[in-house]
Amino acid sequence: MSRREPAWRRYLRLLGPDPRADVDDELRFHLEELERAFVARGMSTADARRAAETRFGNVEPRRRQLHARSSRTLRRVARGEWWLGLGDDLRMAFRKLVHQPVFALSAIVMLALGISANTAVFSVVNGVLLRPLAYPDPQRLYLVREIVDHFRAAYPTFPANLRSFRAWQTQVQSFEQVAIAESRPMVLSGDGDPALIQGVRSSAMLFGTLGVTPQLGRTFRSEEDDPGHDHEVILTDAAWRGRFHADPGIVGGSIVLDGQPYTVVGVLPASFHFPGAEQLGPLTHFGARVEFFTPLGLDAKQFDPLGEFDFAAIARLKPGVTAEHALAELNVVQGHIARDAGRDAGDLRAALWPLDDQVVGSSRTGLLLLLGGVGAVLVLVCVNLANLLLARVPERLHEAAIRAALGASRARLIRQLLAESMLVAVLGGMLGIAATWLALHALLAFAPATLPRLDEVQIDGRVLAFAVGVTLATGLLFGALPAWRIGQAAGAARLKAGRARVGETATVRRWRQSLIGFEVGISTLLLIAGALLTISLLKVLHVDAGFRSDHVLAADLTIPPLTLPNPTERRQFIERTIRDIGSVPGVATVGWISKLPLTGETSVSDISIPGQPTGEPVVLANYRLVSGPYFHVFGIPVRAGRVFDESDRGRKVVLISESVARHFWPGQSPVGRTIHTSWGTDEDQEVIGVVGDLRNLRLDGPPTLMVFIPDWAPPMEYATGSGSLVIRTSLPPLAIAAEVRQIVHSIDPAVPVTALRPMDDVVSGSVAGRRFQASLAIAFAGTALFLAAFGIFGVVAYSIEQRRRDLGIRLALGARPATLRWMVVRQGMTPVAVGLITGVAGSIVAGHFLGPLLFGVDPHDPVAIAVVVLIVLLAAGFACYLPGARATRIDPMAACRSD
């Protein structure tokens, strides 16, 4: 028969289902049956075939239709089976986990911790480093800094001068726009107590330069840069919501700042953030939470073209203009400014710094190290889990061999094992993402306020994607190795061996030992980093600041200019406050300073001595207005002469710090000499005393050159409107806080106490960044060490379990338990030693990156490394010894019989 199927075609079916062939076979069978029936009724073969085709009807169209239909079905069925199979695998994985609750729980919790810590740190890194500044085209934004040749030794660059800014506005063609801003905290009064709020005085084009449009009202107009139209204010969204109940009617209304009415002309969008602290360059300092902007309102003619570099300047370059080109043009303009000033001020040049680099700048290294550390912890979690799974390879091998014998493909076996690790990972990940929310709050509460853009940190799509990615990656990472091992072995395994004979293979043991070495290496590296950062922190805290902060309460006051417009009134207010507080029981001494130590740099100006040859490098000092008792409150030693007292009133006198004295009069006494000061007024002053050196700006820097001027000295006495009372007490400082606040309020309720805290907190706050880094590094390192020890314990305990018989026989043959214990410990410690050596070597390489974060400690400090090595050895030794001790308690008889 011509339609009979060729025999070979049946074997094709072994290659897998063939739906087309099935359809063909089925139709062929049907036609043959019809044909046979017609032949049986006496038709000729040819007639019977024609009749069969007629009876069937439309053979070829139907065949094509069925072909299409059956392939579609097959695909759907295959897909369905794959999912069905995966469902089976997951159900089975779940059952397995339920039967090993200790393993499952510890794995899930370990992963959840790892994933949530990673996600939290990543969200900070994301908010601070990865998300571009929230301004359009941020790559065209640059900070403009001025370089004054004379001052280069002390200050390589300065903020901008008002006169320079005016020149740039009209003469620099490369700038699309340029704007300046300076910090301007003001006292807001109205409902409730007056409060000092952070603000910015800015030129009109600031918002245009940054590319920000207000959500309500308008921004400033260029005529408001000049005096006379400057009683206007733009609120940030936070201030508008927090202080004015998001009332849209506020626009056009007025609010009272520093006792004067300001018209609200606009409200900025919620997405707008202004950089805080020194993110706009050294010598500028903005509040962390700026609430309002006021117009510039300044007359450039009143400004010295070569002094008063007070403003942060931001320029937006025209599209397509390079920074080099803009800088070249800018420097030509700077040359003109210097020439027109007509004074021998040396060279005046400029620098352009990319704004985003500057805003993020110094935090980058620390944050990336943080991400590295927390990432390493997660890797260790994975390594431990992989190790736990590898430990169970032999018993799983038995099960896998059975499944393989029953026809499971290797792919299918691997999928089953991966399903198990993925299930753990996904459960851990879900728990972790939930915990991230909490972790992030903890992290943000704990992070130093100087970390830029902290208020922009949040869990966004990118953070969630990161968490999901990390979760899946961990599932694969800790599941892949064991799964691959089992899949590989099961293919070759024979069922001939009983469970007990399927021992730990040499390969698995090597893998597990490498993993231990890796864990120890990472922990060592993290521990050394943590130790170095901690030593740095301790060194910074124990550095001789030059003043004693214990038992001192510091109260910041701001007197609104209109409340007490007259310098005499302000002085009387301050003096009365000092007197009243001085009579509080427990208070020893009360002093006054225009700006507390360690709260930022301000009032920087040059000093010289009369007759000093021109051309010498200019010396810049920090000027402070203080009262005489200030030095007593802080225990600052008087090295020569004396501090101010009543008899000095009306005289032009100053105190200088030791470094200033050494600079001008090396080896001689400066007392009675004359010094020329330039802050506020150019005058000769008599040096009446020398005080000990102070680290006034930062504990981890050199002593600051300081000049102290009496707080009553004209013409700077106006500055006493804002400053700090420092109060030495025999009580805990906070015990008198309420009383201090009460006294200030009773003398003048319009004067707010803007901050009230122990001086120790100020000191400690100044190293918050270091503390944050060091604590996290130690936390990560500790976690890593714990994980490594846990891993070692697991490996050693398991290998002893595997060798019960061997150990039992040795004991039975008379081996001493101590010898056996030592053998176990020695074998366990071999990978530890390898890891230690790699970790220490790695730390020597990594020291290069850590260097900039350290203080007073070498990145290769031998003591730190030795201590870490000792700690790792102890922890690892303990982790080996615990199961080792158990090994020697094996009952030889039982062990031998057990197989």
Add this chain to the structure above:
Amino acid sequence: MADFSQQILRGTLDLLILKAVSREPAHGYEIARWVEHATGAVLQLEDGSLYPALYRLEERGFVTADWRLTADRRRAKYYTITAAGRRRLRDDTARWTQYAGAIFAALSMAAPLPRNA
């Protein structure tokens, strides 16, 4: 007559196939012959028109198919009714009987309607 039987067929072919395999598994040729015999050749359907219906029933899980040997040892694809198929057969039979009964009753009744008024 042919048109009418095709119309009737479209709704009832599935039901007939399920009925055909309800006692024992059968291949396509057997099913075609049973339908032809059982309906007294009134329906006059082409054998080929069974297959789309068979494949559809298989996809929906009312029958399963597998290759077996016939009595004279030839390979043929046999269709077996599933539990779902049986349920479907029972439900549709009941519905069909009720429907056919109603139509029959209606057609047997005298027209026009008897009036009471």
